[in-house]
Amino acid sequence: MTKGPLPADLPRGMDLLHTPRLNKGTAFSEEEREALGLVGLLPEGVDTEENRLRRVMLQLDKKSTDMGRYIFLQSLADNDRTLFYKAIMSDPVRFMPIVYTPTVGEACRTYGHIMRRPKGIYLSINRRGRVAEILRNWPEKDIRFIVVTDGERILGLGDLGTNGMGIPIGKLNLYTACAGVPPRMALPVMIDVGTNNEALLRDPLYLGLRQPRVRGPEYDSFLDEFVTAVQEVFPSCCIQFEDFANINAVPLLQRYRDKVCCFNDDIQGTAGVAVAGILAALRMTGKPLAEQQFLFLGAGSAGTGIASLIVQVMQQAGLSEAEARQRCWLFDVNGLLVESRNDLASFQRPFAHAAPPANDFVTAIESLKPTGIIGVSAVPRAFNQLVIEAMARLNERPIIFPYSNPTSHAECTAEEAYRWSEGRAIFASGSPFPPVRLGDRTLIPGQGNNVYIFPAVGLAVFATEATRVTDQMFITAARAVAAQVSEADLAAGLIYPPLSGILEASIHVAVDVARTIFAAGLARVDEPADLEAFIRSRMWQAHYRQLI
Ligand SMILES: O=C([O-])CC(=O)C(=O)O
């Protein structure tokens, strides 16, 4: 137990048992029970934190599906937040796929069916003009992180309307579980402008606005109102834009990135994790970055975000911008991004090359000879046998990154990538795959998930009270993640640090990112002599506090 000052607003009795941030249930001590009006509201037995964790694990073992475990864990968070975090932090490898992708995707599909208690703020466009007032309804006043979505592109699942609220909740769970960001300072936000998902509009249990999505100037001015209201109500808050459709994600980031503390995780976080994977893969092959050639399947905000970060990292490796761009090629539903195409959005234009059109992915591979292919298309199984075999013909160690989420939308499975490349692929996917047996070898697929990047960047932003989030912070984070991969991991084919040690890995990444923040003059606190000790001192821990 840790001691701290008694909160002035400490509730008593049943109210205390119903306050998840303070509730310890059967772990309240005899003294606390007497002082706080809890006698008789609990059985006589006084539990330890460990005993309560053991009870959680026993109950989880009785659930037969990951959805059942997801619902159980979210209810636990509604009841005893400390125990929820203690549980998921006790075994990130086991619990990450439940509180986050892939299970969170399934949860979002049916969120209106499984919802118990609301968590976070719902901002309906029908309440325009009142956003600041609504944000003030949130009970916490020192909010440092908002993850906000409008539900239009939830993972690779598309428009899930307000059911997408599972994503901001899940991402913020990871900020705390994987980087110790205090949960009290995190706020999930759902912007409800309607949905174009017909099935949801017909579902009697759907909880969002029953109208088609509002677009255009009305949408833009509502988002403006939101960003402005956050500055007013929570002045130290960083806004993470998440799972917006491309048509909004790119302009939103462009509009606000230099004005307020914000970033887009699907653009910048995904880019950071991809660059980390590439840098680690090159440690494995010993080849220079400047000689790599990447072909993307998918040219949305994730694809262009990754490509743009790769271009910046290649420039830091000595290439000119034009040379670096020549090493990043994008391919979407209408084929290769080439200058003659007239269907490209302005954010895609910089990645269109002076080259003949091509609308067959394998042909594009054969002519461009990429060293790596990166899947951000949400098209399941698009990296088929012909694709993987073509990559394996061209490269001793082909880089194959099917990044689309959840697992059902990955461009290929780990098993397929390994089998069709005779075990030579350097593989990482966005959602996890189990180990693969190939002959007498067991290959362990890497998970190139944003969880390696955004919680650590978040911890650094939180500790330094950074005023802006820059691309350089994601490059620093990517380098730091790649540096955490041990020689033994590389020898085993792993290009990301083991998820089991995510908390310590995040701290190391956060220290480097914090250094970048201080160097750029973006911190609002004085630079401490011992940066790591300072970062650690700012972290929240999943332990019960002694309340009296
Ligand atoms: O959540 C993840 O794992 C990656 C991500 O942001 C997405 O796919 O939208």
Ligand SMILES: [Mg+2]
């Ligand atoms: Mg996302």
